[in-house]
Amino acid sequence: MIAVQHVLVTGASGTVGRLVVEALRGRGAVVRAGVRRIDEVEADLLPVELDFMRPETFPAAVAGAGAMFLLRPPAISKVGPTLNALVDRAAQAGLRHVVFLSVIGAGRNPLVPHHRVERHLEEAALDHTFLRPGFFAQNFEDAYRLDILEDHRILVPAGGGRVAFVDVRDIAELAAFVLMNPAQHAGRAYDLTGPAPLTFDEAASQLSQTLGRTIRYEPASVAAYARHLRARGMPSAQIAVQAVLHLGLRFGQAERVDPTLGAVIGRAPHSLRTYFETEARLGTWG
Numbered sequence: 001m002i003a004v005q006h007v008l009v010t011g012a013s014g015t016v017g018r019l020v021v022e023a024l025r026g027r028g029a030v031v032r033a034g035v036r037r038i039d040e041v042e043a044d045l046l047p048v049e050l051d052f053m054r055p056e057t058f059p060a061a062v063a064g065a066g067a068m069f070l071l072r073p074p075a076i077s078k079v080g081p082t083l084n085a086l087v088d089r090a091a092q093a094g095l096r097h098v099v100f101l102s103v104i105g106a107g108r109n110p111l112v113p114h115h116r117v118e119r120h121l122e123e124a125a126l127d128h129t130f131l132r133p134g135f136f137a138q139n140f141e142d143a144y145r146l147d148i149l150e151d152h153r154i155l156v157p158a159g160g161g162r163v164a165f166v167d168v169r170d171i172a173e174l175a176a177f178v179l180m181n182p183a184q185h186a187g188r189a190y191d192l193t194g195p196a197p198l199t200f201d202e203a204a205s206q207l208s209q210t211l212g213r214t215i216r217y218e219p220a221s222v223a224a225y226a227r228h229l230r231a232r233g234m235p236s237a238q239i240a241v242q243a244v245l246h247l248g249l250r251f252g253q254a255e256r257v258d259p260t261l262g263a264v265i266g267r268a269p270h271s272l273r274t275y276f277e278t279e280a281r282l283g284t285w286g
Helices: 014-027 057-062 080-090 112-122 138-142 146-152 170-181 200-211 223-231 234-253 260-265 274-279
Strands: 006-009 031-033 068-070 097-101 127-133 153-156 190-192 216-219
Touching: 006 014, 006 080, 014 031, 014 127, 014 274, 057 080, 057 260, 068 080, 068 170, 080 138, 097 112, 097 170, 112 127, 127 216, 138 146, 153 200, 153 223, 153 260, 170 190, 170 260, 190 260, 200 274, 223 234
Parallel strands: 006 031, 006 068, 068 097, 097 127, 127 190, 153 216
Antiparallel strands: none
16 A cells, blocks of 8 residues: 555545544544634644635645545535636646545536536546545534424425435545555545435434434425525525435435445445434434
8 A cells, every 4th residue: 555645635624524534644644634724623634724715725735745635515616716726736736636525426417516526537637536425414413403403304305215325434434545545546436325225204213213302304395495495594506506416316316325335444334323323422413
């Protein structure tokens, strides 16, 4: 194994980025934490200022890095002047390998921003690996959290679609392995899922059992879902992406269980129930 000396992790203070940082440090990597504000992370992580909306921060962030974990913040829909511009700067600086956190189906779905990032990376002069997870288990503590806390419900336009929810902790472990073993994974795209598909009604039932109170699933129309997110203050571009992703669940886009994640990390991925139990002990939903 030949490990890159420095790994730049974008979004290092967020849910996914933070876990990737931890997984990389556990494998002995030198981590450069890309954050909008230096004081967002501990100094021993080699924090560097990196703001996708400020291209002037790109050169210093990528200088000297051998690899990069790249993710798209949900609020960013215009990937050309942001993520793709960072990829170009990284290639110019000699960075060798990008692991991009995409979404399942992005290779054939031009409606999601991840598709354009994937195409750009395929044309760039550096190696790449696409991680294409399905829906995160952590959506329940992030995208759905306020609905669970305030309304005791999960409201999405997924109909009766089934989802093999995947735990971000498993994705972070895989990302670190790929970043530390780049030659084995260059040019590959991995669909990543949890161990079993569940409807949102089944997921709500499991969460209810874990919390000891009723959380219901409320199927929504796309229009009702958009109004709901707009009332929550979400930008229109982000609403459109969320609606497209959840609507696709009605047609089975996230129900397939893929063995890749378990095969690479060498163990079974965490189940949704295990995730719920872990977060309940932490008081995530009160």
